[in-house]
Amino acid sequence: MSVLEQDSRRKTLLGEDGNALTMLLIFNAIIFVAVGFVKVLYLLNDRAEADFLKEIVSWIAVPAAADVFASRPWTLISYMFSHVSLWHFISNMLWLWGFGFILNDLAGSKKVVPLFLYGGLVGSVVFILTINLIPALRESVQVKSTLLGAGPALMAIAIGTTTFSPRYKIFPMINGGIPLWIFTAIFVAIHLATIGAGIGAAAAYVAAGAMGFVFVQQLKQGNDWGQWMSDFVNWLNDLFNPEKKHSPKTMKHQLFYKADQKPFERTPHITQQRVDELLDKIHQKGYFSLTDEEKDFLKKAAKEEL
Numbered sequence: 001m002s003v004l005e006q007d008s009r010r011k012t013l014l015g016e017d018g019n020a021l022t023m024l025l026i027f028n029a030i031i032f033v034a035v036g037f038v039k040v041l042y043l044l045n046d047r048a049e050a051d052f053l054k055e056i057v058s059w060i061a062v063p064a065a066a067d068v069f070a071s072r073p074w075t076l077i078s079y080m081f082s083h084v085s086l087w088h089f090i091s092n093m094l095w096l097w098g099f100g101f102i103l104n105d106l107a108g109s110k111k112v113v114p115l116f117l118y119g120g121l122v123g124s125v126v127f128i129l130t131i132n133l134i135p136a137l138r139e140s141v142q143v144k145s146t147l148l149g150a151g152p153a154l155m156a157i158a159i160g161t162t163t164f165s166p167r168y169k170i171f172p173m174i175n176g177g178i179p180l181w182i183f184t185a186i187f188v189a190i191h192l193a194t195i196g197a198g199i200g201a202a203a204a205y206v207a208a209g210a211m212g213f214v215f216v217q218q219l220k221q222g223n224d225w226g227q228w229m230s231d232f233v234n235w236l237n238d239l240f241n242p243e244k245k246h247s248p249k250t251m252k253h254q255l256f257y258k259a260d261q262k263p264f265e266r267t268p269h270i271t272q273q274r275v276d277e278l279l280d281k282i283h284q285k286g287y288f289s290l291t292d293e294e295k296d297f298l299k300k301a302a303k304e305e306l
Contacts, residue, residue, distance in 0.1 A: 018108050019104075020107060020110060020112050020113045020291070021096075021097070021100040021104055021109070021112045021234060023113075023257045024096070024112060024116060025093055025096065025097060025101070026164070027081065028081055028083070028089070028092075028093060028096075028150065031081045031082055031083075032082075032083050032089045035056070035057075035060075035082060035083070035084060036084075036086075038052070039052050039056075039084070040057055042192050044054075044107060051299055053084075057082075057084060057146075057148065058146065059072060059075070060075060060078040060079060060122045061075060061078075061079050061082065061146035061147060061148040062075045062079045062127060062128065062146060062147040062148070062149070063075065063128075063146050064078065064127065064128060064131040064132070064142060064143050064144065064145045064146065064147075064200055065131045065132075065143050065144065066128065069128055069135075075124070076120075076121055076124045076125070076187055077117075077120075077121075079120075079124060079147055079149070080116070080117075080120035080123075080124070080149070080150050080152065080153045081150065082148055082149065083148070083149050083150070084148070088149055092149060092150045092151065092154060093172040095154050095187060096116075096150065096157065098183070099154070099157045099158045099161045099184075099187075100112045100161075102161050102168060102170075103115070103157060103160065103161045103164070105203050106161065106164040106165055106168070107164060107216075111219070111226055112157065113226070113229065114215075114225065114226025114229045114230075115156055115157050115160050115212060115215055115216075115226065116133050116150075116154075116156065116157055117152045117229075118156060118158070118211050118212075118215060118225065118226075119151070119152055119155060119156020119157065119160075119208040119209075119211050119212055120150070120152055120153035120208070121155075122152070122156070122207050122208055122210075123147070123151075123152025123153065123155070123156075123204035123205065123207055123208035123211075124147055124152065124204065124274065125207075126204050126206075126207035126208075127147045127152075127200045127201060127203065127204035128200075130199065130200045130203040131143055131145070131199075131200040134199075137199060137200065142198065142199065142200055145201070145228040146199060147200070147201060147204060148212065148296070151191055151195075151201075151204075152204045152205055152207075152208035153206060153208065154187075154191075155187075155188070155191065155208040155209045155212065156208040156209060156211045156212035157212060158184050158187050158188070158209070158212070159184065159208075159209040159210075159212035159213050160212030160213065160215055160216045161180065161212075161215065161216075162180055162181050162184040162217040163186075163212065163213050165180065165218055166179065166180060166181040166184075167179050167180070167181070168180040170183060175282075188209070191205060192205060193291065195266045199227065274297065275298070278290065278294055278297065278298055
């Protein structure tokens, strides 16, 4: 079995320990089921769907009206995890799984959630500002519109993932693979086409995409805007698991492997343990965190089909 085949086998898509993407998908599913359950209760009690939208959905969706938003600030977060339509939920989760899985490979497993949250927050803020700062929109029916669903957050992940590696190949069995940027173009076209004439929503998607681009560009320069989130999660874990303290790591330590050998000392023999260590490193921090020596090591291991 080659290294790449082994790596694919080791990366369980669902249920893998420490897989932030899996947890994000599960959390979205739980919220969808909860909202759907409340909707069913409304329908069973002969309540109109309009009542459900007014009394429930309006409290989790981002309102365009500034005065309404002032009384519901939590919607900046709640809207990006909430879906009412089954098709809306399924399509968004499929895109999240696809782009998120690739982002895990490229940047490690700790970048999906921060990028998702940053994109969702920027999108919602721009949505409100666009409608309230443009007089023509503020005085139109759009001031009564709302923003709901993971669309802007997904736009940030899609653009961010493509910024990492636009030539990343998907489905290699099809004529050598299809570049990632083609799927991203399809994703952008579908989402911008389905929001219709909602200028505020369109601005939210564009702003979220720009957030994804800037996030990854900063990450490439060594500035991890999501590190504080990881540190906060580690701090919470330390409260309940004091025997497993997390030591703080700088970006330098995250991007370059700390080995016991000297920097240019070659490993005399290709061992399964060394391969496993490098595969774990790719999963946690991304392929680009490998040194040239480690990349060469994996290439040799692949040739020997270790």
